Amino acid sequence: MINDILDMFSYTFMIRAFVVGLLISLCAALIGVSLVLRRNSMIGDGLSHVGFGAFAIATIVGIAPLEFAIPIVIVVSFLILRLNDSSKIHGDSMIALISASSLAIGTFAISVTGVNTDINNYLFGSILSISDVDVIISVILSIIVILLYVFSYNKIFAITFDENFAKSIGINTNFYNIVFASLCSIVVVLGMRLMGSLLISSLIIFPTLSSMQIFKKFKTVVFSSIVVSIISFVIGLTTSYLNATPTGATIVIVNLIIFIIFKLISVFVLKRK
Numbered sequence: 001m002i003n004d005i006l007d008m009f010s011y012t013f014m015i016r017a018f019v020v021g022l023l024i025s026l027c028a029a030l031i032g033v034s035l036v037l038r039r040n041s042m043i044g045d046g047l048s049h050v051g052f053g054a055f056a057i058a059t060i061v062g063i064a065p066l067e068f069a070i071p072i073v074i075v076v077s078f079l080i081l082r083l084n085d086s087s088k089i090h091g092d093s094m095i096a097l098i099s100a101s102s103l104a105i106g107t108f109a110i111s112v113t114g115v116n117t118d119i120n121n122y123l124f125g126s127i128l129s130i131s132d133v134d135v136i137i138s139v140i141l142s143i144i145v146i147l148l149y150v151f152s153y154n155k156i157f158a159i160t161f162d163e164n165f166a167k168s169i170g171i172n173t174n175f176y177n178i179v180f181a182s183l184c185s186i187v188v189v190l191g192m193r194l195m196g197s198l199l200i201s202s203l204i205i206f207p208t209l210s211s212m213q214i215f216k217k218f219k220t221v222v223f224s225s226i227v228v229s230i231i232s233f234v235i236g237l238t239t240s241y242l243n244a245t246p247t248g249a250t251i252v253i254v255n256l257i258i259f260i261i262f263k264l265i266s267v268f269v270l271k272r273k
Helices: 002-009 012-037 039-062 067-085 091-113 119-124 132-151 153-161 164-170 173-195 200-212 218-243 247-270
Strands: none
Touching: 002 218, 012 039, 012 091, 012 132, 012 153, 012 173, 012 218, 039 067, 039 091, 039 173, 039 200, 067 091, 067 132, 067 173, 119 153, 132 153, 132 173, 153 164, 153 173, 153 218, 164 173, 173 200, 173 247, 200 218, 200 247
């Protein structure tokens, strides 16, 4: 088995998937904690569907999907924030409306134009679809996400728990909400190549939910989520390679198993103490 694992890195596409996956797992864990605590977990799902529509249109037009999808998804994330503040349509209803519309537009556009592309690659991800250019873009944007998160950590912490208090102490909540929405958008679009639009939100949510079963402090949950996310990705990618299973689905299943283990630990070990 060790030789098989070592052979895995003899393939260029596996190295690309490994590099991109590690960075996305790290970024998704950082973003996921605040999303879950703010009860905005479904925003990631909604943005991933927008990303699917953008990927489909980019394929039809013949331009690079990542470069096209990232600004589109960021703009939509701004619109969601604006509409939530000023519209009669709020929360989950707005996200559901945008998600369904984006999926429909993407599927319709590909079907009508007859573009020769496998729609499953967009829906469920494919490590074979990750190009060298995608790796470069992913590395650069992931570093930007990490740096922005680190430098905005205190502000993100404040708006996560009490936005009104954050505003009262002089934090520009609108600005940092936009920053956070942009970070979320970038992570979602970058992760879609690997996980697909239907599974990327699980990479954001699962590590946080697992960590919260045991840990209660914000910073501890963040660090635990990073560890869980990276371990889940490495085990999932390796298992997928060794058993020829779908990569995205395998990573999600590993995350689910870890969540169950953490839940059992919290029920049978921590509560007894």
